[in-house]
Amino acid sequence: MRLRNVWMGAMSGTMAVTLAASVVACGGGPSNKSAEPSAPAGTPPGMKVDTATAGKVSGTVTVDGAVPKNDAIKMNADPVCIKENKDPQFQATYVVGSDGKSLGNVFVYVKDGLGNYVYDTPTEKATIDQKQCRYHPHVFGMRTNQPLEIINSDPTLHNIHAIPKTNSEFNTGQPIQGMKMTHTFDKPEVMVPFKCDVHGWMNAYVGVLDHPYFAVTKDDGKFELKDVPAGTYTIVAWHEKLGTQDQKVTLGEKDSKDITFTFKAAGPTATNN
């Protein structure tokens, strides 16, 4: 019994020292700019990011090699979809910039390293629109418990079918133009696919996170994650066909880091739609 008490006491002391060290490291003590970046993992629960001392991670996503051609979409099955789209339609799988290298529709996010920071849940809605028999946007991000507004702007029927693995699956019909519904995801999940089972070519992806550090690249391949607290993070880039890549980034206070992700591809050169 005595031995156990001694052991428990030693453990308690160690934890107290560790906690004190963590508080100092996170700004509880004097600032020391030459020191190693603070470790958000030791952040006290409930602490918010100090934007005055936060930094930024930006960069570019590129693709190396011949990118496969985007699949052509045949909308013959629904006359309304044909009417809504005069031009030939292609999937938005590979969105490549005019330089032939920069890659769009890549979801870039902080995967881990953020520790115990808390963030206000946005009250503004994320939106996905079913328009011209396509999803807009094709790839996007949102926060857990943030309302997602799902709109049918088309004069035809759609069903929106989310196929998550961690969150709850749902499949809802929107038969009337202008119909709206709201949904929330309560758990982080990257990525949740959406599909329309009526129009098999319609697909989209949402990354659901419990923090605000995510971005989707456009065809210039650029992304920017603002107000990131000092720390060491795993940054991940996700593409629906080319998979994922990750990098470790260490950020000091008011620091900026520029990184590049390069995906490998092989196939006939892409033509953007």
Add this chain to the structure above:
Amino acid sequence: MLHKFSRLVVASTVLLILAGSLVTSHDAGLSVPDWPTSYGWNMFTFPPRMWVANIFYEHGHRLIASTVGFFTIILATWLWMKDSRPWLRWFGVAALGAVVAQGLLGGLTVLFFLPPAVSTAHAALAEIFFCMTVAIALFTSPGWMRGDDDAADSHGPEAPVSATLGRLATLTTILIYVQILIGATMRHTGAGLAIPDFPLMFGGIVPDHWNARIAIHFAHRLGAVVVAIAVASTAVSVWRRHPDRVELAHPSLVLVLLTIVQLTLGALTIITRRDPWINSVHVVFGALVLTTSLVLTLRTWRVKFAAGAMHAKSGEVAA
């Protein structure tokens, strides 16, 4: 008249199986997300202008299924009121129970987002129900009813079918059904192209790597070989032992021809990268192979039903 109606039920069930397989082949199972309503409408008042794209297949399947269900109610009632064979009357009730259960499974698979177990059970029960409708059509057919009279006529009693042939035909039917179950599992677990080449498998005689989907797909190809051997054995046995028994020789020939077509369709399904129509017709021919083998099997055991058939002759069924 009852027999003619039972044939209508069989024909409509073939159409229903085609419609169901078109739903799966087009990945349209969840294109109407609600059940038993369709986008909030009563199924029967859902406006035709909204039957677009994949909704056409899913909603069409529901409407045909409702029609078959309605026909089955009539068939079961008709059998109950007019047929003197108690076992057949109850068999009609069982067919009605099967189609009701089938409808519920169809609804559940939509509401629970096509879980493979439920979807496969839906496919498996579809084949059972189809077998039941074919069996009812056979049991109410003039040929089946006249069997004993013909045997006792001027030609004298025919040689009884050997129990060996009966067992072989029964085994063949069971093997075909198992093969269909493997095929249904393959469809509903997305393993249809798990082995993408044909006739080789990843360039070899057997796959050079394995996972669950490849194993299911391989089992279906292996099953095709086993079924082909079983069908050939049954047909050869019939033609050797009873070449003059047309009620056995004809279905044997049809069974062999259907099996050849079915094997070809299976190969084409892979070569065309699962063309929806070829894939669906493959499912339908699978059902036709099964029920043809069932008819042959039931006829090999015909003597077991002689007393019942004699009894029923005086009833409406014989008309």
